[in-house]
Amino acid sequence: MFFFSMAFDPFLLLICSTGAALGIIWGAMPGLSTTMAMALLVGLSYGMATHVAISFMLGVFTGSVFGGAISAVLINIPGTPDAVPTQLAGFPLAKKGQGGLVLGTGITASMIGNWVGILLLVSCVPFILDIALKFASWEVALLALWGVAISGTLTAGEAPLKGWIAGWLGLLIALVGREEIHGYERFTFGNPELLLGIPYIPVLIGLFGMTEIFDAISEPSPYVIPQKIGRVFPPFRMIIKYWKSIIRSSFVGLLTGVIPGCGANVATFVSYGVGERFTKKNFSRGDLEGVICSEVANNANIGGALLPSLVLGIPGSAPTAAFIAALSLHGIILGPTIDIEHPGLLYFVYGGLIVANIAMYLWAFALIKPSVKLFSLPRELLLPMITLLCVIGSFAEKMAMFDIYLMFGFGLFGYIMRKTGFPIGPMVLGVILGNMADQNLRRAMEVFKGDVIGQILSRPVGMILIIVVILTFVSGVYRKKR
Amino acid sequence: MEDHADRQQDSREDTMAAIDFISSVLLMAFSIGVALWSLQMPRPGGWSSAPGLIPLFLSTCTFFMGLGLLISSLRNKGISQLVTKYRAFSPSQSIIDTKVKRSLWIILLTAFYFFVLLGRIPFEFASFIYLASSLYIFWRKGGWLKIILISALLPFVMSGLFRVIFIVFMPGDSVFDWLVRYLK
Numbered sequence: 001m002f003f004f005s006m007a008f009d010p011f012l013l014l015i016c017s018t019g020a021a022l023g024i025i026w027g028a029m030p031g032l033s034t035t036m037a038m039a040l041l042v043g044l045s046y047g048m049a050t051h052v053a054i055s056f057m058l059g060v061f062t063g064s065v066f067g068g069a070i071s072a073v074l075i076n077i078p079g080t081p082d083a084v085p086t087q088l089a090g091f092p093l094a095k096k097g098q099g100g101l102v103l104g105t106g107i108t109a110s111m112i113g114n115w116v117g118i119l120l121l122v123s124c125v126p127f128i129l130d131i132a133l134k135f136a137s138w139e140v141a142l143l144a145l146w147g148v149a150i151s152g153t154l155t156a157g158e159a160p161l162k163g164w165i166a167g168w169l170g171l172l173i174a175l176v177g178r179e180e181i182h183g184y185e186r187f188t189f190g191n192p193e194l195l196l197g198i199p200y201i202p203v204l205i206g207l208f209g210m211t212e213i214f215d216a217i218s219e220p221s222p223y224v225i226p227q228k229i230g231r232v233f234p235p236f237r238m239i240i241k242y243w244k245s246i247i248r249s250s251f252v253g254l255l256t257g258v259i260p261g262c263g264a265n266v267a268t269f270v271s272y273g274v275g276e277r278f279t280k281k282n283f284s285r286g287d288l289e290g291v292i293c294s295e296v297a298n299n300a301n302i303g304g305a306l307l308p309s310l311v312l313g314i315p316g317s318a319p320t321a322a323f324i325a326a327l328s329l330h331g332i333i334l335g336p337t338i339d340i341e342h343p344g345l346l347y348f349v350y351g352g353l354i355v356a357n358i359a360m361y362l363w364a365f366a367l368i369k370p371s372v373k374l375f376s377l378p379r380e381l382l383l384p385m386i387t388l389l390c391v392i393g394s395f396a397e398k399m400a401m402f403d404i405y406l407m408f409g410f411g412l413f414g415y416i417m418r419k420t421g422f423p424i425g426p427m428v429l430g431v432i433l434g435n436m437a438d439q440n441l442r443r444a445m446e447v448f449k450g451d452v453i454g455q456i457l458s459r460p461v462g463m464i465l466i467i468v469v470i471l472t473f474v475s476g477v478y479r480k481k482r
Numbered sequence: 483m484e485d486h487a488d489r490q491q492d493s494r495e496d497t498m499a500a501i502d503f504i505s506s507v508l509l510m511a512f513s514i515g516v517a518l519w520s521l522q523m524p525r526p527g528g529w530s531s532a533p534g535l536i537p538l539f540l541s542t543c544t545f546f547m548g549l550g551l552l553i554s555s556l557r558n559k560g561i562s563q564l565v566t567k568y569r570a571f572s573p574s575q576s577i578i579d580t581k582v583k584r585s586l587w588i589i590l591l592t593a594f595y596f597f598v599l600l601g602r603i604p605f606e607f608a609s610f611i612y613l614a615s616s617l618y619i620f621w622r623k624g625g626w627l628k629i630i631l632i633s634a635l636l637p638f639v640m641s642g643l644f645r646v647i648f649i650v651f652m653p654g655d656s657v658f659d660w661l662v663r664y665l666k
Contacts (some may be wrong), residue, residue, distance in 0.1 A: 026630070028602065075610055108563065135600075161547055162551070165547045165548070168540055168544045169544065171540050172540050172541065175540075181527075181531050182531070183525060186534075187516075212589055213588065214589060214592075216587045217584060218582075218584045218585035220580050220581065220584065316555050378621065380617070380620040380621040381617065383618070384617060385613070385632075385636055387612070387634065388613070388637060389640070391600065391609075392640065392650060392652065395652070395653045396644075396651070399653075401653060402655065405597070406598075406652060408546060408593065408596050411592075415585075422505075441535075442530065442531045442532075443531075445531065446530045446531045446533070449530050
């Protein structure tokens with residue numbers, strides 16, 4: 001209890017709250033992802049005391065996960081990749097002048113997701129780890145393929161085939177570079193810049209940011225986000241009405257967080273897709289329930305991703321890998337003996353998460369008005385200014401001009417895709433998940449060598465996933481025919 | 483009114499069928515290329531861990547998806563629509579079209595900013611040139627003074643914020659880097 005209450009120390013409250021505010025602002029800027037924020041903090045946190053570093057990192061983590069939704073809803077450019085489903089459901093409503101309510105709903109959903117993540121983190125550790133440990137290479141690869149397939153079905157409207165094509169092209173793009181099993185260079189054309197592969201941040205900024213800039217500015221009278229904010233706090237009755245979606249999305253977010261390598265990207269798409277299935281609604285026309293599905297899953301994922309990180313020392317997602325690295329700089333090695341070697345640390349993290357969650361909630365509401373005001377500037381003025389952020393966002397990770405050129409290339413490609421009716425979202429998800437699918441599928445094939453069919457049939461979780469992937473394709477074809 | 487909307491919808495579907503035809507042919511050619519390339523990759527540990535295994539699987543799937551798109555386009559008379567659109571196409575008319583003109587301007591300006599200015603001159607100056615020219619072209623109602631002020635101040639504010647607070651480097655160099663070097 002002492003360690004838990006330590007997180008509520010006034011100084012640590014201030015640190016965590018500052019982290020949450022900076023995280024929200026960071027996440028709201030196109031391309032500046034949670035992973036990048038956490039990675040930058042690894043070095044910076046070295047000079048801080050351990051408890052200060054943990055509080056600050058948890059604040060930034062929680063804040064930046066929500067921050068991505070702000071630009072996704074208000075300018076149709078997701079700040080982080082996992083905000084894409086929020087963008088799909090929220091942007092059409094923002095265009096109608098409900099940007100404030102969409103963000104308010106998103107913030108409330110994020111807070112609920114965070115709480116559920118924390119509660120389940122505390123109470124369901126053995127149960128969730130048991131399920132997660134059933135996911136070996138084969139199941140993780142299938143999960144990645146399902147994520148891409150479901151996002152293709154969801155984002156392409158009446159032409160799911162185009163969504164799947166976009167997703168599969170994204171998977172192929174991710175295979176460029178030196179593969180990690182044999183070190184063979186694939187599709188690099190002898191270009192040393194491509195040896196490490198195509199980074200997903202410039203791809204994301206190019207496909208969403210630059211495409212939006214080219215497309216919106218080419219309109220002689222571009223759309224405007226109304227300045228009137230209107231209601232911001234979502235009615236309590238509405239939140240209660242969507243309780244089923246909240247519970248479902250919490251479990252999706254938590255579970256995908258627990259599975260190593262499956263970050264919030266998969267969580268939000270799967271939760272959004274499952275939500276559409278259950279409610280029989282098309283969230284992409286603009287729907288608050290879609291925003292809830294995406295944001296609850298996104299934030300429940302934080303608790304989920306921290307679970308294997310804290311208990312097993314295996315990062316549940318890329319930002320938690322940075323968290324592990326930062327702690328190891330402070331001499332803390334996470335793993336099964338954590339409670340013996342560092343007694344009370346787990347409780348401090350639980351407390352820190354609660355503080356970060358409350359800080360995120362308060363800061364996010366405080367930032368709605370200025371955000372709507374800023375993003376309702378005329379597009380002809382706002383979008384050239386956003387270009388500068390896109391440049392910084394693409395350049396920041398590797399400090400390579402090549403990434404800016406990549407962003408431009410993908411921006412043009414995205415513009416062509418948009419004009420030819422191919423959705424962009426699945427391609428981004430494909431680029432993010434491509435390597436995960438490739439490595440895990442080949443690793444599984446190596447393990448299954450000699451008895452592939454028998455091994456596949458003997459894995460119940462894998463069989464369920466295969467059926468789910470097939471059903472996703474079949475339902476897409478059926479929807480098109482209908 | 484409804485007739486007009488229906489006609490617009492029909493025209494959009496016709497255009498899409500023609501576009502789908504071209505996309506599907508390009509996609510199938512691309513996936514065949516990738517598949518052939520994948521087959522030529524070495525197999526040091528046998529087929530199960532071969533670097534070309536997944537690209538081959540994905541490109542085969544893409545080929546069949548492209549085939550599906552081709553069939554759907556042919557059903558919607560994609561070829562005849564393509565021929566009709568090609569005959570009706572006039573390059574000079576397209577250039578005059580405001581939307582095309584605006585698209586070309588923003589793409590060319592951005593390309594100039596990325597490929598010519600950035601990395602060669604400090605970020606703040608490169609961004610000033612880009613912002614001033616794009617705002618001048620697309621945001622005429624802002625007026626000269628506002629355009630110059632925004633274009634000059636914003637890059638400084640941004641690079642100051644990122645360079646000093648977030649410790650993120652700017653492409654090329656930044657005035658703040660000069661300042662640090664000078665003070666040393």
